[in-house]
Amino acid sequence: MxxxxxxxxxxxxxxxxxxxxxxxxxxxxxxxxxxxxxxxxxxxxxxxxxxxxxxxxxxxxxxxxxxxxxxxxxxxxxxxxxxxxxxxxxxxxxxxxxxxxxxxxxxxxxxxxxxxxxxxxxxxxxxxxxxxxxxxxxxxxxxxxHLALPTVPRRSLWLQEGEATYVEPIARAQAGQLDPKEVWRWTLVGMPKGQPKSDDQGLDGTHAWGRIYWGGAAFWLQADVRIRQRTHGRLSVQTAMQAINRKSGGNVADWSVDQVMAAGDAATGGTELSELYAQVKDAPDRVDLDTLFAQLGVGMQDGQVVFDDKAPLAWVRRQITAPPKA
Ligand SMILES: [Zn+2]
Known part of the structure; x- marks a missing residue:
């Protein structure tokens, strides 16, 4: 099948x-x-x-x-x-x-x-x-x-692989199992592989592994940053994913991407997921990663991950890997 x-x-x-x-x-x-x-x-x-x-x-x-x-x-x-x-x-x-x-x-x-x-x-x-x-x-x-989110049509595989690629190191860091610097090393090294090449279209329908895994991860990172900014750190893409998991029952459910985005947006009271999906689904979505990483205050120097706590979104970077509040 x-x-x-x-x-x-x-x-x-x-x-x-x-x-x-x-x-x-x-x-x-x-x-x-x-x-x-x-x-x-x-x-x-x-x-x-x-x-x-x-x-x-x-x-x-x-x-x-x-x-x-x-x-x-x-x-x-x-x-x-x-x-x-x-x-x-x-x-x-x-x-x-x-x-x-x-x-x-x-x-x-x-x-x-x-x-x-x-x-x-x-x-x-x-x-x-x-x-x-x-x-x-x-x-x-x-x-x-991968157990957490519903299964979506195969042409949107980036949603599921991007979720797993994005969440995996963050989950380990939040649980105290991984140094946050390793989360960002993974992100800094990996995420450029998700950028569209000259002949790439949107994320839907792509067969390129870099687009599927890292283009998908960049989708979730951008959504995370935007939701945290709007809610001043009160809610995040984690809020959205938790709600999607509970509503769907996870990967045993077959949902459309629009359903996933709507459930996530409903959980945070925003429109970031639906808007971002509309932006990336059919058209190449080159992400300005240099600016994003600079705002988050994370970069590489001599092979080492360095943090800049004076960067405007350094608080978002810290929040992403912090243990959840009880
Ligand atoms: Zn996977």
Whole structure:
């Protein structure tokens, strides 16, 4: 079905985003398709059930995943879920099945998130992955953020990938798991890759991975800055995403982009999301990143991220990665 094609694209694109991953270098994968993952999750009771707030994460080690350190894997799942729960105010799915596939290497590689028959994630974990690899992993948090927003038509994949790309490091920073400077390093290095090239059109319909991931992330960053400015820091794109998550139930729902934007705007009492979408959907949306980063007071000097707390929107930059108020 169409969604299977879509998730294949998601998985492949994550491989490209990771940059160091040779694309689809892993051995032939019996869990490549969503149907196989759902079947595996249904056929066996979970090896572990983690409860996070009122949500349940059922972890299944595919084929027993011999050689994997299960305690380490489960601690990492909990840490990742905590980051996502911090951002969304709760874990964004009531129940998710997580299929952990063991690989013969030392990495955590591509994950894929599914929603067409319940919420499920598949992730590949190397048997020789060490503590640093688990500590620095971003892929599982990225996948878990995909649970939060509804599935939109494939031509607007940028909305979902941009959301995960934007939220993942922020969620980890808000949970105290990542230095805010690393959030901005990721942003400063990555976001220029989302700019339209001469033959690019709008974000809707684009097939370019840089546009999908980083053009999408720039969309959410701009919306975040604008909502915080209008509300003097009272509300943010986080407010909007939390509301969209609660209203939709997450990626099991199929929504139009207009529905997503309307629900987000309703939550903040503004029009930033709808207006920004109208601006970027069909026309190339070159973002003046130099000005935006200067206003936020963030830049790179000699390979180091530097903050300027006198910049006009330095307070917005600080707010974005600050732990949410209780
Ligand atoms: Zn993704």
């Amino acid at each position: 169409a969604l299977s094609t879509k998730v294949s694209l998601l998985a492949a694109a994550v491989g490209v985003l990771a940059a160091s991953s040779p694309l689809l270098a892993q051995s032939p994968d019996k869990y490549a398709e969503g149907d196989a993952i759902y079947a595996a999750l249904r056929q066996s009771p979970p090896d572990a059930r983690l409860t996070i707030g009122g949500s349940e994460i059922d972890v299944l080690f595919a084929d027993g995943a011999p050689g994997l350190d299960r305690a380490r894997v489960l601690a990492w799942v909990r840490t990742s879920a905590t980051a996502v729960s911090t951002y969304f105010g709760r874990f964004p799915a009531q129940r998710v099945g997580l299929l952990v596939v063991a690989e013969d290497d030392d990495r955590i590689r591509t994950g894929t998130t599914f929603g067409y028959a319940g919420q499920a994630i598949r992730i590949h974990v190397g048997r020789r992955a060490d503590a640093d690899t688990f500590h620095s992993d971003w892929i599982l948090v990225h996948e878990m953020t």
